[in-house]
Amino acid sequence: MLTGLNVAVIGGDARQLEVIRKLTELDAKLLLIGFDQLDHGFTGATKVKIDEVQFNEIDAIILPIPGTNNEGVVDTVFSNEEVVLSEELLEQTPSHCTIYSGISNSYLDNLVSSTNRKLIQLFERDDVAIYNSIPTVEGTIMMVIQHTDITIHGSTIAVLGLGRVGMSVARTFASLGAKVKVGARDTADLARITEMGLTPFHIDDIQREVKDIDVCINTIPSLLVTAKVISNMPAHTLIVDLASKPGGTDFRYAEKRGIKALLAPGLPGIVAPKSAGQIVANVLSQLLGELKIDGKGSSS
Incomplete structure (x- = not known):
């Protein structure tokens, strides 16, 4: 009490x-x-x-x-x-x-x-962040369904970061039948991505890795999805940025290029x-x- x-x-x-x-x-x-x-x-x-x-x-x-x-x-x-x-x-x-x-x-x-x-x-705290990743993932699924015209099953999704949210996002989208590749820097993270049955890539190779994706989900709170990266994405790609404000995406360039980019911090408070x-x-x-x-x- x-x-x-x-x-x-x-x-x-x-x-x-x-x-x-x-x-x-x-x-x-x-x-x-x-x-x-x-x-x-x-x-x-x-x-x-x-x-x-x-x-x-x-x-x-x-x-x-x-x-x-x-x-x-x-x-x-x-x-x-x-x-x-x-x-x-x-x-x-x-x-x-x-x-x-x-x-x-x-x-x-x-x-x-x-x-x-x-x-x-x-x-x-790990416990809060891990529990909170559950409604975050559900909200991300909702956004991807709402803003694309393809099924998650069979789509190619790049997840940036293998933190507590990134791991949950990557695992869940893979379980829904997506082809998931995950970008990270740490060699232990790259090993874990492989162990999870997903495709790892070093974050420095992001420009090459986004050429065939349908969805890019960023969880890293630093500018990684730059104009150069966005220019290599297919025109139909959806970007969902889960990082805290201001996110890790060049939203101005995404809009200029006609690529839909959504900043979505605080999803748990919105969806659940x-x-x-x-x-x-x-x-x-x-x-x-x-x-x-x-x-x-x-x-x-």
């Missing part, structure tokens, strides 16, 4: 509703910032504006999966209020106050560094917000329990 723990949930989409539901069931005291347009309420959770919060009583701050933008603004789907997580606010919190976010950026990194607060990035939210909620409840047990919560 999280009785006595004061938690500020700041912004987010439908996934955060599962987090709120889980934490209220565990008896945490929640302040909901950026939820004033939310129709239903939760017992034990109070909707407030950010300037109404007594941050000196807050044990934990839960941000949306994307965290903040580079100006500190937190995305609020359920409010028109602009919510900014600032150094001034964070300095008011107790020294044990921990910030939880899906991912981070330079703003958030600098903010926790300057205020000497702890930041936990949920999507750096309930399941994706439950994944985050379960891990957060465990982490907040550890925060309380460690004697850092307000109930200690």
